[in-house]
Amino acid sequence: MLTDSKVMQKKVSYIFRKGGIVIALIALIIFLGIKSSAFLTLGNFANIAVQVSSDLLIVIGTALVIMTGNIDVSIGSILAFSSVVAASLMPRIGCFPASLVALVVGAVLGMGNGLAVGLLKLDSFVVTLASMVAIRALAYIYTKGYPVSTVPEGYSVLGTGHVGGLPVPTILAAGIFLLFVFIMRYTPFGRHVYATGDNEVAAIHSGINVKFVKIAVFTLNGLLASLAGLILMARLMSGIPTIGGDVAFTAIAAVVMGGVSLSGGRGSLWGALIGILLLGTINNGLNLMRIQAFWQGFVKGVVIFLAILIDKMRGNSR
Amino acid sequence: MSIPLLEVVGITKNFPGVRALNNVSLSIYPGQVHALVGANGAGKSTLVKIIAGIMRPDSGVIRFQGNKTAIRNPAHARSIGISLVPQIPRVCRNMTVAENVFLGGEKKFVRHGFLRWRDLSVECSKLLKPLGVQIAPGKLVKDLSVPEIELVEIARALSFKSSVLILDEPTAALTAAEKERLFTIIDTLKKQSTAIIYISHRLEEIFEIADQYTVLRDGEVVSSGQVSKVTKDALITMMTGKQLSIIKHVVIEEQEQTRPVLELRHIAAPGVKDVSLTINRGEILGITGLVGSGKSTLAKVLFGLLKPHAGEIYLDGSRVTIKSPRYAMKLGIGLIPAERLERAIFPHRPVIENLLMPSLETFTKFGVINEKKARTTCTAMVKQLSIKTPSIFVPVMNLSGGNQQKVAIARWLVSKPRLIVFEEPTQGIDVEVKQEVWNIIEDLRTRDVTVVVISSDVDELLLGCTRIVTMFDGNVVASYSRENVTKEAVVAAAVGDITTTGG
Numbered sequence: 031m032l033t034d035s036k037v038m039q040k041k042v043s044y045i046f047r048k049g050g051i052v053i054a055l056i057a058l059i060i061f062l063g064i065k066s067s068a069f070l071t072l073g074n075f076a077n078i079a080v081q082v083s084s085d086l087l088i089v090i091g092t093a094l095v096i097m098t099g100n101i102d103v104s105i106g107s108i109l110a111f112s113s114v115v116a117a118s119l120m121p122r123i124g125c126f127p128a129s130l131v132a133l134v135v136g137a138v139l140g141m142g143n144g145l146a147v148g149l150l151k152l153d154s155f156v157v158t159l160a161s162m163v164a165i166r167a168l169a170y171i172y173t174k175g176y177p178v179s180t181v182p183e184g185y186s187v188l189g190t191g192h193v194g195g196l197p198v199p200t201i202l203a204a205g206i207f208l209l210f211v212f213i214m215r216y217t218p219f220g221r222h223v224y225a226t227g228d229n230e231v232a233a234i235h236s237g238i239n240v241k242f243v244k245i246a247v248f249t250l251n252g253l254l255a256s257l258a259g260l261i262l263m264a265r266l267m268s269g270i271p272t273i274g275g276d277v278a279f280t281a282i283a284a285v286v287m288g289g290v291s292l293s294g295g296r297g298s299l300w301g302a303l304i305g306i307l308l309l310g311t312i313n314n315g316l317n318l319m320r321i322q323a324f325w326q327g328f329v330k331g332v333v334i335f336l337a338i339l340i341d342k343m344r345g346n347s348r
Numbered sequence: 349m350s351i352p353l354l355e356v357v358g359i360t361k362n363f364p365g366v367r368a369l370n371n372v373s374l375s376i377y378p379g380q381v382h383a384l385v386g387a388n389g390a391g392k393s394t395l396v397k398i399i400a401g402i403m404r405p406d407s408g409v410i411r412f413q414g415n416k417t418a419i420r421n422p423a424h425a426r427s428i429g430i431s432l433v434p435q436i437p438r439v440c441r442n443m444t445v446a447e448n449v450f451l452g453g454e455k456k457f458v459r460h461g462f463l464r465w466r467d468l469s470v471e472c473s474k475l476l477k478p479l480g481v482q483i484a485p486g487k488l489v490k491d492l493s494v495p496e497i498e499l500v501e502i503a504r505a506l507s508f509k510s511s512v513l514i515l516d517e518p519t520a521a522l523t524a525a526e527k528e529r530l531f532t533i534i535d536t537l538k539k540q541s542t543a544i545i546y547i548s549h550r551l552e553e554i555f556e557i558a559d560q561y562t563v564l565r566d567g568e569v570v571s572s573g574q575v576s577k578v579t580k581d582a583l584i585t586m587m588t589g590k591q592l593s594i595i596k597h598v599v600i601e602e603q604e605q606t607r608p609v610l611e612l613r614h615i616a617a618p619g620v621k622d623v624s625l626t627i628n629r630g631e632i633l634g635i636t637g638l639v640g641s642g643k644s645t646l647a648k649v650l651f652g653l654l655k656p657h658a659g660e661i662y663l664d665g666s667r668v669t670i671k672s673p674r675y676a677m678k679l680g681i682g683l684i685p686a687e688r689l690e691r692a693i694f695p696h697r698p699v700i701e702n703l704l705m706p707s708l709e710t711f712t713k714f715g716v717i718n719e720k721k722a723r724t725t726c727t728a729m730v731k732q733l734s735i736k737t738p739s740i741f742v743p744v745m746n747l748s749g750g751n752q753q754k755v756a757i758a759r760w761l762v763s764k765p766r767l768i769v770f771e772e773p774t775q776g777i778d779v780e781v782k783q784e785v786w787n788i789i790e791d792l793r794t795r796d797v798t799v800v801v802i803s804s805d806v807d808e809l810l811l812g813c814t815r816i817v818t819m820f821d822g823n824v825v826a827s828y829s830r831e832n833v834t835k836e837a838v839v840a841a842a843v844g845d846i847t848t849t850g851g
Contacts, residue, residue: 216716218708225705228694234653235683235691236706236759237674296696 050340051287051301055308062315069318076197080190080265082310083203084258085280086303090210091140091251092281093302098247099227099294100147100154101282104139105255106274107165112136113259114169117178117269125185133256139165140252144245154248162278169271179268189264199261206254211299223247227294284309287337308337351414353378353543354399354430354512359408361394361567368394369405370567376512379541381534383554383575386564387587387778389736389748392547393435395564396514399545400432401425423452431505435516435547435776436689437497439489446472446485449504475503479533493639494521502533513537514545519553520776523638523804524839531557549778551580563587588780608662609767609798610650610681615659619645621822623659627767627800632793634813635802637842641819643802644686647771650800651683652676677706682760686772686802688749692756695745699737700726702744702755707763729758733788750781757788768792769800774808786812806838818842 063070088105095102116132123131139161146157191198214220225233226243233240258277263269284305290297312333316326352375361369369391376382384392397403399410401419409416412428419425422432439448446468450457457467472485479499489497498521505513515534519527534544534557546558554561555575562572563586571578571586610627620642627633637643648654649661652670661668663679670676673683685691694702703726704711711722726740735754737747744752753773760768770789774782789799789812803809809816816833818826818841826841 216719218712218715218717221701221705221708221717224697225694225701228696229690231691232694233705234673235651235685237672237677238705239674291696295694 051289051304051308051337054337054340055304055311058308058311058315062311062318066315066318069315074314074318076200078307078310078314079200080197081313082306083197083199084261084265085277085284085306085310086203086207087254087258087261088251088277088281089284089302089306090207090299091247091254092278093285093288093290093297093299094210094214094223094247095154095251096282096285096290096292097223097227097294097297098244099230100244100247101292102140102143102154102158102248102251103278103282104143104158104162104165105251105281106277107162107169108136108139108252108255109259109262109274109277110271111139111165111169111172112256113263113273114173114178114269114271116260117181117263118172120182120185121180125182129260132260133253136256136259137249137253140255141245141249143252144248147248148241148244166271173269173271175271177268177270181263181267181269185264186267187264189261189266199265202257202261206257207299207303214299219243219246224295227296229295280309281306283334287334305337308333350377352376352411353413355411356395356399357409357411359395359398359405359410361391361398361403361405368567369398371408372564372567372569374562374569374572376543376545377560378511378543379538380559381538381544381546381557383558383561384545384547384564385551385554385561385583385587387750387780389566389750390564390587391567392564393516394567396432396516396545396547399425399512400430400514402432426452426508426510429509429511430514431508431510431512432514433498433501433505433516433518435520437501439497439500441490442488444486444488445476445483445492445500448489448500449475449485449507451504453507471507472503475506476500478536479503479529481529495523495526495639498522499526502530510542512543512545514547516547517549517776518546519548519550521639527553549776551583551779554583555580565589584779587778609664611662612649613660613662615646615649615656615661617645617649617654617656619822620649620656623819623822623824625817625824627798628815629798630793630796631814632789632799632801632812634809634816635800635819636804636806636809636816636838637819639804640821641842642822643819644771645822646819647683647685647769647800647802650676650767650769651681653683677763677765680766682706682763682765682768684753684756684760684768684770684773686775688753688756693744693752696743698741699730699735699744699747699755700740703729703740703758704762706759710763725762729762732761733758733784750777753777753781753785757785761788761792765797767798767800769802771802772804773801774803774805782808806835806842810835810838 068074091105092102112132112135115135116128119128119131143158143161146152147154188198193201214223222233222238222243225236225238226240230240259274262273285302286292287308288297288301288303288305290302309330312330313326316329321329354376356372356374359369359372372391372395384395386392394403398405399419401422401424410419411417417428419430440451449472450468454463457464469485476483476499479502481496481499483492483496483500489500492500498518518530522530537544548554558575560572561575561578563570563583565587607629608626609629612623612625615623619640623642623646635643635646645654649656650670652672652675655671661670668679670679670681694705700722704722708717711717723740730737730740733754735758736751744755747755773785777785786808789801792799801809801813810833814830816828816838817824818838820842828837
């Protein structure tokens with residue numbers, strides 16, 4: 031039997047183990063702070079916060095999907111398609127209705143993935159690989175391959191605006207993040223997501239509607255991807271069909287670095303948040319250090335690999 | 349007695365927060381069966397895992413044939429002649445029987461760089477033949493029954509020509525006839541001076557087959573010696589550390605009222621041909637039968653996991669269609685499935701979630717879980733069933749098998765259904781927890797919960813049930829009330845001999 035102090039010890043070591051990535055982030059911040067005088071400034075942190083916010087939305091959805099033991103690689107395409115739809119509709123029906131249409135489009139496309147995985151019991155990787163290709167093509171067809179630059183001036187608020195000194199996209203992403211932290215912890219749905227990923231058969235035996243859970247996480251992922259698309263569009267002031275090519279993979283990397291098990295059932299949104307902050311900080315640091323863009327991808331890849339390797343060596347994910 | 353073939357000296361193994369083994373020593377002799385006895389969590393599995401190279405000890409040595417040997421990994425253990433047949437089969441389900449038997453040992457069938465599939469099949473048949481089974485080497489393992497998979501595992505161990513064979517609960521899934529066959533095989537191996545380490549919760553088997561015994565309790569050796577010089581009661585006392593009469597006779601007051609709760613009429617489903625059965629309120633109905641008799645299919649039908657293609661189900665007199673487990677729960681039916689790991693447990697989730705998962709909605713207000721209420725309920729349940737866990741927040745896989753089972757049972761005590769189906773409730777569980785499980789079942793009855801126990805273990809049904817029905821080949825072939833039942837009659841009916849049908 032364990033005494034209380036031993037339980038405490040276990041908890042402390044648990045935090046430390048999970049904290050590996052936090053330590054990496056702090057180390058990186060210190061390193062960049064020494065290397066570049068521009069790094070440790072409020073303006074730069076605001077920069078990182080803005081850049082990371084659209085990615086964070088994708089990370090939330092991706093984390094949920096992975097927690098159920100599935101994967102979704104199609105969100106970059108959903109992001110692009112819903113943003114070009116919004117951009118093209120804005121002059122005709124107005125900003126707000128067009129945004130709403132884009133969100134619905136994203137949710138419906140995500141739900142399509144979910145239906146194929148949940149009801150037809152198809153493998154989520156293959157399903158979303160197919161929809162990734164097809165939906166990207168739709169974005170090209172819809173725009174004939176050209177950017178749609180018909181976004182009204184005022185819409186830029188969503189991408190670059192400030193409220194009370196804080197960037198709008200950051201407020202939005204942070205709010206949604208906290209909402210999902212709450213959902214995952216304090217609602218049956220959140221627990222059902224974990225249960226489905228940890229042992230689907232046992233989940234069925236517990237009366238959990240696993241089909242609904244799967245359809246829901248893919249739908250939410252599509253919805254959040256389209257919201258991220260709107261933010262990016264507002265920042266660039268045009269809907270670009272080629273955008274978001276690697277967001278799915280960045281998000282998966284962040285989620286896994288954050289300690290969410292690819293086999294499902296384990297991990298937290300907080301870990302995933304640290305994961306995307308780490309990747310965002312690396313991006314920012316490489317820019318400040320004027321590392322050539324081609325090398326940036328290489329460095330990111332190496333860091334992702336090392337983070338997961340260190341995690342494994344700490345015996346975190348068995 | 350000759351010199352020991354395998355000697356374990358002073359082995360200690362710690363897991364985070366638990367000392368699994370403390371200074372354990374053991375000597376295994378050629379041509380003898382050494383029984384390893386102990387309650388769940390006593391350290392038996394850990395010990396054999398260390399011997400088989402799956403785990404490394406923190407301290408202590410292993411001597412094999414007199415030489416100090418550090419067993420590096422399972423392949424190394426096999427190469428020196430130590431094989432483990434694990435409790436839960438480790439097979440590749442999508443590969444054939446022959447491929448599984450020779451997995452990792454294909455090299456010897458390679459001629460000129462090519463694998464000789466014919467030789468593989470022929471050799472496999474040769475290994476399976478003395479086991480008395482007709483399994484085609486080319487059959488896929490996923491198409492085999494559980495006992496057949498068990499035999500494939502044993503054949504696999506034999507293929508390595510092991511001098512030490514470790515059998516972890518080999519009879520848990522076997523029928524009586526298959527068990528006898530296994531014992532014949534063990535006898536043959538003994539004559540070939542193979543040393544066998546035998547783990548089983550069924551103490552009767554130990555007196556049938558073993559020469560030596562070692563009792564483990566809380567990771568320590570409490571006793572060891574010759575089986576012929578010990579009694580069953582003494583073993584139980586040593587295992588549990590307290591005096592305990594084996595499965596206390598559950599006292600059952602006969603109830604007059606026989607109001608049906610659930611009625612099955614001419615149910616047919618895959619594996620079930622035509623079953624009509626009435627489950628009366630307040631009874632503990634035992635259902636037994638061989639593997640493939642349809643008893644587990646019946647459990648699936650009752651819980652909505654399988655839709656019958658014919659027949660009707662009546663609940664309190666009105667017809668119902670149990671279309672899903674979710675709906676079954678709504679109707680007030682709960683199932684504690686066999687194969688705990690695959691069907692009941694969320695291994696990485698904390699105890700509290702495992703315990704409350706089916707009833708989470710009842711802990712919510714405006715869709716938000718009332719965590720304080722959830723914790724209180726969970727803590728009370730852990731206390732009530734004396735579930736041994738360091739905290740309600742540790743992953744349930746850190747608990748021993750018996751405690752995991754208690755968590756699975758506790759789920760339904762929280763959601764309070766009126767009919768609970770237990771499927772093999774004490775499989776792979778030690779005597780002490782077995783007793784606790786039956787106490788819970790009896791307690792449920794006093795709280796007006798009707799219980800159905802589906803089990804291959806006729807003995808426990810005889811002790812605890814108010815009525816027993818036997819299934820054979822997809823039909824209910826016999827029904828016995830408590831007063832006029834004998835084990836012989838039940839067992840005879842289970843193999844299709846129903847000349848002695850009782851009331």
